[in-house]
Amino acid sequence: MQKVEVQLGERSYSIYISDNFNGLDAGIAACKQVVIVSNPTVAALYLSQAQALFSAANVQHFLLPDGEAFKTLSSFEQVLSFLLEQRMSRDVLLVALGGGVIGDLTGFVAACYQRGVSFLQIPTTLLSQVDSSVGGKTAVNHPLGKNMIGAFKQPVQVLINTAVLASLPSREFAAGMAEVIKYALISDAGFFRWLQQHQQLIQQLDPDTLAQMIQHCCRMKADIVSRDETEQGERALLNLGHTFGHAIEAHLGYGEWLHGEAVAAGMVMASELAVSRGWLTTTELEETKALLRAFSLPVTAPENMRITDFLPYMKTDKKVKHGTMRFVLPTAFCQSAVVDDVTETELTEVFGHGYN
Template identity: 80%
Template sequence: MQKVEVQLGERSYTISISDNFQGLAAELANCRQVVIISNPTVAPLYLQSVQQLFVGCTTQHFLLPDGEAYKTLSSFEQVMEFLLQQRMSRDVLLVALGGGVIGDLTGFVAACYQRGVPFLQIPTTLLSQVDSSVGGKTAVNHPLGKNMIGAFKQPAQVLINTAVLSTLPAREFAAGMAEVIKYALIADAEFFSWLEQKQQLIQQQHAATLAEMIRYCCQMKADIVSRDETEQGERALLNLGHTFGHAIEAYLGYGEWLHGEAVAVGMVMAAELALSRGDLQAAELARINALLLAFSLPVKPPAGMHIRDFMPYMKTDKKVKNGSMRFVLPTAFGATAVVDNVTETELFRVFADGNN
């Protein structure tokens, strides 16, 4: 058992990392009414095991269809209607059993149902274990923008069972690695080197290596969230690759590319922009491309998508301030900053149609 503390005063909570559900059971707090939100892909594998964690509780479950395409206000309304039909009180504990879609949507429901009820994150994808389950960002998508409707709602706990990754499709595992690599590029060149050295063990899902990698990412995010919970400053750095990446997801229609795949391309585009500004070396950009490709992640935008297609989505990105686009860009290898002086002319010059 490994633990990471997210220090937020009265909203502080623990991230517990184990290789089985039984070890996580001891971490649970008071029992109450429990509603587990999951999907038809995850539930047959883990619903029964998770239900057994809540011995003595009244436990129900609600399944949503699987995929980013269902992270919508319609799905939000369906869960709300279920809770109301079952006459759930403010004592209910919602449990998000699934990846980032289930976690984000369940958290948003928890923020809104009867003006706020507690929820628990049990992430089942690598991406959700290292990133989306931690920090309290909850949201649903809209055709005009990803995660534009939501709230900050911290979980009561995060319970991570690394063993569930053995059933994760290879493409989903790779998508999670994009977020892992993101942490290295944000603030730790040594961690990037560690990933390069350990890539074979990671691909083999060596248990100790995975646990160390996941704990490191959770600790980094916990530290940043503790200092900047609502993204007034430093936390925005966690959006490296996301401005370009969210545009790809929205342009294609949510679900065509996985979130991590879009973020991978977004990081490369951010690095290319940094290279053009003299903040990165060509050899460092090559290392970024090589590590992403080692985990079978894309490094180029979708065929036929040009910089002019990115612009409408980037202009409505959450980081836009006073009408100006802001980007998270590397300022050195393993260091980043929020930059607000990138012009459309510069973007078109760096990512000229046909040269991206």
């Protein structure tokens, strides 16, 4: 078992990484009121194992439909209604058993129910294991923008079981690899080379390789979150590719493209902007594309999207300050920064009126 600490003072917590569901802190396992939030797909595989982690006589559960399309205020209200109907107190522990949708939504419920209750993350997708389960960002989507309604709410623990990745559809695993590659492109050329060298072992789901990869990503994110919990500065770098990616998701309709797929295309678009500014070479851009393609990820935006389709979403992106769009762009190979001088004219010049 591997352990990563997220240092946030009184709200610090541990991330445990192993090939099973062991590692739950004794105090958490002893909670008297437990509600597991999941979806039918994940529950059929892992609900009984999650229930067995707790000593409470009655571990209840609430299932939401599967998919990004259900990460909504309506689903948020359904979970709240269930908690109220079951007369759950402020001592209840909410357990997010699933991917990023379940984790984000459950965390938001935990932030709001009776002004805040505890929640545990048990992420079951690669994307949620390396990214969304760590750091306390919780939210639901709105037709006008992704993750625009939410709160910062840290979990009490993150329990990562790498063995569940064997049951993950290949497309979902690939989507998670987009977030893995993101960590390398932000600030870690050595990790980029490691991913290149270990492509085959990763694709074969080699347990030791997966554990090493996930631990590295979690440690990178934990370090950044510990320094900048509420994204006042450095944490914004974790949004590389997301300004473009969120626009893709919102424009197409949530769930049409997986989040990781949209982020992959978004990272390429950000890299293309960097090439136009002379910050990145075309060779480095092609290397980035090659690694994304190796994991069956898209390297262009949807064919039917024009740059004018991106702009409305970019202008309401959470990084916008004082009406100015801000982007995370590579400033060199595997280095990045937040920039606030990208104009609509520049976007049109780089991508044309039609992206492809």
